[in-house]
Amino acid sequence: MQLSYFLQLLLNGTVAGLGYALIAIGWTILLGMARLVNFAHGTMYMLAAFVTWYLMRMQGFEYLPAILVSCLVLAVLCIVMQHMMARQIQTQDLTSIMIITLGISYILTGAAGLFFGGTPQNIASPLRALRLTVGDVRLTGLDLTIILVTLIIYAAVWLVLRRSRIGAAMRALAEDGKLAQLYGINPALLLGGIFAFEGASVALAAGLIAPRAPILTTMGFQEVILTFVIVVIGGIGSVPGALVAGLAIGIFISFFSALVSSAFALSAVFATLLVFLVARPSGFGKGI
Amino acid sequence: MTTGAAVMSCRDVSVRYGASVALHDMSLDMHRGEMIGVLGANGAGKSTFVNALAGWSRGAAAVSGEISLLGRSIARVKPHVRFRSGVALVSEGKNVFGRVSVSDHFRLIRIPAPEDTRFRVTADEIFELFPRLAERRSHLGGQLSGGERQMLALACALLSCPRVLLLDEPSIGLAPMIVTELLQTVRRLVDRGLPVLLVEQNAEAALKVVDRVVLLETGRKVLEGGREVAGDSRIQDAYLGKRKE
């Protein structure tokens, strides 16, 4: 293999992998800090992509404001979900939460199909047109943005969790929500923040990643599954773990698709996941 | 020792867990500079009572009756808000976070703006009171000894500038010497004005430091009085009953 080809595959994998990590950050926090799951995560990614597309195409929004509004919409949607599931969240009834979020996922897919139609659409990100070359390796402005934004978001989240009162409160909440009240923490408010972040971060990810390919209202399954894999391999709620896992999966898929078969790339990811789960059930990361 | 109107008071507070009543019509006033001991056998309703004052429960406690802080009703106020308005509870059992560092425990506490009706302890004073905590700043709660955990929980409660301090069996699992030391530390805070409600299974240790005693039996107040009630047969029974266990 030529070096430039190798580097190109590595870069493609890095962009894709950091993209997966960006999609997964909300879930990582949701699971790590609140011990909750959201199987509507992938559908929310789809919805955010269409909200961004709709705002740009139908409402004349610029790219960046469209993403910001989509972040807001998804944050509100997640807070609504939080309130719908308040009782199940209180009792940590994960089975019901899984079913409710799956239900919401199907409803959102249906609603999006009705509203946005069944044809593939393209989000016209101006960053895509920006072509950069480093030696023989090519990337778009959008690729570079994905890399930078993901690294910045992960660094910011890590700093907030490690160095701020909110981070300490989240770790307290994750460990013992009842006891947290005796330290002046409002669990419902903090949980609202976590849900809002889950929605906003998946919308940000969609705004940056979805323009790379045509979007369909039926998409979302691959995103939720990859997120799940990243969160598990990353060590259930570990922030650095999710970043490393996302990156590893992206690079793996890039090389596997190019050198072996793109049709089986996802199957190979799952095979690796199974091996991983059997061999190292606790994942890469230790805590956050 | 006590001065002026009650800082915190409760009237006819009852607590139910589902159908069973764990506390019946409890009334009590707490004054500045006063330390009240709540005594009683296991299951008498002591924790149920202090938890109700803090509006807090690990289970599903239904509280009725009136609870007020500085004359204002707080009966419907959520526990985290009660804490911020000055009701600090060091709960029984697990009362620190195992996976949160000592310094992050302190970071959790929002220190209120200066106000003379609140008891003020600075972080420096806390470390003076509990030098062990200063040494263990970077340790996780789960890495501390039982005594250090009690100190940490107490230190966090004090850092919040409480108007009242509720302590639920702080001596459980501690060596007798540490218990004496801890209770004397608390007594000095009381002498500086902080009202303290102390739930204690160790009646002998409690009676050395409290001003007043309330005895609970199966969810009812059966005795209330000054330290002189120590000789009362019911206290003796409760205490001796413990010793036989």
Ligand SMILES: Nc1ncnc2c1ncn2[C@@H]1O[C@H](COP(=O)(O)OP(=O)(O)O)[C@@H](O)[C@H]1O
């Ligand atoms: N979460 C709960 N759910 C149901 N019953 C409880 C709960 N907590 C305490 N009780 C019951 O209430 C009574 C008083 O308990 P508690 O207040 O813990 O007593 P104490 O602190 O004096 O040992 C006991 O009979 C106990 O079994």
Ligand SMILES: [Mg+2]
């Ligand atoms: Mg008790």
